[in-house]
Amino acid sequence: MKLSALHKGDRAIIKQIFTDESLKSRLFSFGVGRGSELSIEACSMGKQTMEILVDGTLIGLRAKEAAEIEVEKL
Numbered sequence: 001m002k003l004s005a006l007h008k009g010d011r012a013i014i015k016q017i018f019t020d021e022s023l024k025s026r027l028f029s030f031g032v033g034r035g036s037e038l039s040i041e042a043c044s045m046g047k048q049t050m051e052i053l054v055d056g057t058l059i060g061l062r063a064k065e066a067a068e069i070e071v072e073k074l
Contacts, residue, residue: 001073003038004066011039014070017070031055037074054061 006012014036020061025032030055041058042051050066052059 001062001071002011002067002073003052004050004071006040006050006065006071006073008040008043011037011074012013013037013074015072017068018068018070019065023065023068030057030059032059038071 003011003012003014014032014034016034017027017032019027032038032052036054037051038054040050041053044050048063050061051062052061
């Protein structure tokens with residue numbers, strides 16, 4: 001399932017990231033990688049952006065970026 005399919009309050013584990021190296025590097029710098037547990041803290045109207053919490057860090061993602069991250073819902 002894609003991260004973009006989750007809703008506020010959902011929790012998941014990242015399985016794989018299918019994106020370019022620049023975004024992967026940015027995500028890794030925030031501690032987001034395979035095996036990371038996250039929770040969805042907020043979604044904008046229309047789900048164009050979402051905020052995820054990973055290891056105490058709040059990260060904003062665009063819908064396109066979230067659609068490139070494969071997760072397993074907890």
